[in-house]
Amino acid sequence: MIKKLLFFFPALVLLGCTSEKHPSNTFFAGQIINPTDSIVVLFKGEEPVDTARLDIHNRFSMSLKKIKSGLYNFSHLPEYQYVFIESGDSIFVRLNTLDFDESIVFMGRGSEINNFLIDMFLTFEEEESQVSSFYALEPIPFKYKTDSLYQLKRSELQNLITSSNLSPEAIEIANASIDFNYFSTQEIYPYAHRRRTGSETLDVLPNDFYAYRDHINFDNPRLSHYRPYYNYVVMLVNNLSYNDCLGGCQNETQETSRHYHFHKLSLIDSLAKEKQLRDNMFRNAAYAYVFDKNNSNKDYQEYFKTFHSYSKNNKHHEEIQQLFNQVIALQPGKQLPKIAIVDNNNLTTSFTKVLDAPVNVFYFWSINQKNHMNNIHNRIAQLKQMYPNTHFIGININEKQDEWLYAIADTRMMLNSSQYRCAESKDMMRQLAFSNNLNKAIIADNNGMIINAFEGIFSKSLENTLAEYARK
Structure with a gap:
């Protein structure tokens, strides 16, 4: 503890030694041990407030003029954490990215x-x-x-x-x-x-x-971006919708029925009036409907119409509309989008040009998620043994050719599947309605016709689909 205090002393001298707050002077500073990025960004909700670059000692400092007191979060990619700042504060944070949350210590006013x-x-x-x-x-x-x-x-x-x-x-x-x-x-x-x-x-x-x-106060803008609050409201809405659905879903499973998702829209409309929370809750409901793999009886057009009747002027309108359009474009029987991918010779091709079997399965992985990469490798080896005539195509979501080549050379992925990396990650995720789900799998035939674009690589239903096509 003495060493910590000695370490912080120079920073605290810079920030000010008195306990008295001066509303015009508000500081947020710190030091990042083992940095993973060159900057620290301070956010209020989803909006960036300030950005500070690390110096040669991996320290940063922000002088915040006329800041509004409340909950903020600071990001040092790929991590983030909350910080509560009031006008007149002088807060110094120290952390080590090797143990990000556990190492955080705050000092100062x-x-x-x-x-x-x-x-x-x-x-x-x-x-x-x-x-x-x-x-x-x-x-x-x-x-x-x-x-x-x-x-x-x-x-x-x-x-x-x-x-x-x-x-x-x-x-x-x-x-x-x-x-x-x-x-x-x-x-x-x-x-x-x-x-x-x-x-x-x-x-x-x-x-x-x-x-x-x-x-519970559903109209508190000070908490609308606080994850424990938001997660709780999502759970509450899910539970209340489930109970509302018990009497109207007949023989369907309540959690996954179309009634359940429509109940959620009505409930959010009645509960959430505060703009930030309301918009985010409707966004969450839309994604839950789209990616509910257990709900096969979907009427997207009806849902989207109902969604827009409840959620007018949603700040996520463009994103959600794009999601709706992509989901419709990815339905069974539609053609795969011609998404650009890159091979191990750094040549560009596309999803539709690498199909060479009656059944093809695209799966996704990242060099930054080692455990997931190993699990995917083991899963593909298992599936290839079960369905040897299926063509498995691994798509790495990273864009750096050298790092990707090193990763596939260090694994046995090439033995059981073809390997490519995406040419442009954001564009691919947009066209495939990705939602950051690395367990996503897409099944298509050799003509590029979609069989299922919303499958899970570890799911039993994937095996059932592949078994069905293997018998044909």
Whole structure:
């Protein structure tokens, strides 16, 4: 700890030694150990506020003029984390990218609330396996154990409030860091409990199990971009839509039926009035509908019409409209888009020119995700053994030729599949309605006709489709 204090001392001298806040002077600075990028970007919601370049000592500094107090996030690609900044703060952060979240330490004016937020983030991460084990319990024991963990955190917050001069806004975000993670475990419980116990129905819960729902504020712009809050609202809407759907979905599985997705639109419309949250919730609902692989009875045109009737002037309108158009263009029987890809001789070809079997499967991987790369390699080897006449085509989503060649030379991927890299990653992801899902698989015949553009490479349904075509 003494070494940490000595390390921070020069930075703190620069930021100011007094505890008094001067509203016109607000600073955010820090040092990145083992940097993975040359810059740090500060965001308010989705909008960049400031960008600072690392110096020769991997330090950065931002002087923030007339900044609005509230929750921000700072990005040092590929990672990001939250920081709460109030006018007059002088916050210094130190972190090591080899252990990004766990290494973060804040110093200076405004550090107390930020150290509390990162501590809560890490505490909930550490408790995940413990809380997961609670899902097998009956409702009352589950509630008792999770409430005990919740009260410990509330005690920590009370100690912080007693010892520090926190503003009402800081206390609000501190409460949110505890409450919404806890609320999420309660929303998950009945469904996780059903899976753990093998029950076919949901347990009857105590009347007060969801009592906290009565106090949720869906119109708080200060929390609309806070991940624990947003994730909780998504879970709540999913759960309420499921229950609304129980009486109207007949023999369909409620979570995956068309009724369920239409219920979600209506529910979001009635609950979310705050613009940021409302737009993001509708965006989430659209992606959930499009990428629900278990819902084969989709009427995209009807859904899109209903979606637009609820979500007028959505800030994501262009993105969502593009998604809708691409989904329709990727339906079975349509032609594969002529997306440019590059071979190991650095020559450009396209998806439609590399088809050389009655059934072809495109799959995707990244050199930056080693575990996924190894899992994909093992999966393709397994599938090739099961379906030797199927042509498997690996598409690397990175654009650097030398790094890609090194990666495929270091694996056995070439033994079981053809390998290419994308020519332009963003364009490929847009045309394939990708949604950052590296488990995506596309099945097409040798004429470029799509069989299924929304399959999962690890799914059982992929095997069923390949088995069906193998029998023909």
